[in-house]
Amino acid sequence: MVVAKQMDVRSNIKKYFDLAYDGETVIVPRKQDKNVVIISEEEYRRLDQLRRVAAYRSSFTGETDKKKPDKVDTYGNVKNRNMEKLSIISNLKDNWNGNGAAPFTKKLIEKVVDIVDKLLIQPEIFPTALGTIQLEFDNSRRDHMELEIGERDEAEIFIVYYNGEESFEKIAVSAETINRRVGDFYG
Numbered sequence: 422m423v424v425a426k427q428m429d430v431r432s433n434i435k436k437y438f439d440l441a442y443d444g445e446t447v448i449v450p451r452k453q454d455k456n457v458v459i460i461s462e463e464e465y466r467r468l469d470q471l472r473r474v475a476a477y478r479s480s481f482t483g484e485t486d487k488k489k490p491d492k493v494d495t496y497g498n499v500k501n502r503n504m505e506k507l508s509i510i511s512n513l514k515d516n517w518n519g520n521g522a523a524p525f526t527k528k529l530i531e532k533v534v535d536i537v538d539k540l541l542i543q544p545e546i547f548p549t550a551l552g553t554i555q556l557e558f559d560n561s562r563r564d565h566m567e568l569e570i571g572e573r574d575e576a577e578i579f580i581v582y583y584n585g586e587e588s589f590e591k592i593a594v595s596a597e598t599i600n601r602r603v604g605d606f607y608g
Contacts, residue, residue, distance in 0.1 A: 422446045430459075470559050472499075499543040507534050510548045522550040526572065529554065532594065533570055539596035542603050544568070560607050570594055578602065
């Protein structure tokens with residue numbers, strides 16, 4: 422862990438970004454305890470993934486942290502953020518990506534909202550130029566799963582495993598099926 426003054430970071434930003442990229446945590450103290458931590462994207466994804474797994478496990482056990490009444494409901498916050506993203510995606514207009522992509526249908530948005538509302542592990546959500554919405558998951562083994570939902574009643578799942586192997590499959594579009602497949606992915 423490295424502690425660096427804000428003005429040092431400003432004048433040597435590449436140095437501190439490189440440290441973070443190489444796995445070092447950089448803490449930047451600020452007035453009124455509004456400190457900032459610089460970490461690599463890889464470390465951020467790992468921490469975010471741990472939060473998702475914890476939310477997934479607690480959804481089955483019903484356990485909550487009784488010692489910390491001020492604990493942030495990470496699962497609920499991520500779910501709320503995802504609902505906001507879907508609202509933004511629903512308002513995208515023609516050519517939203519600068520390459521002629523069409524806006525998303527109300528039917529597709531409603532389908533994805535219904536699914537995301539019932540997911541036990543919340544994904545990262547992205548619109549695609551193909552008129553589909555992609556849900557992404559990363560597990561502790563460093564595997565990456567993309568689930569693409571479109572107008573049809575089938576979703577496509579693409580997985581890149583940590584060892585470079587890949588798999589592709591199609592599944593029925595339902596919260597139950599997707600929850601089961603995501604549960605298998607997190608193992």
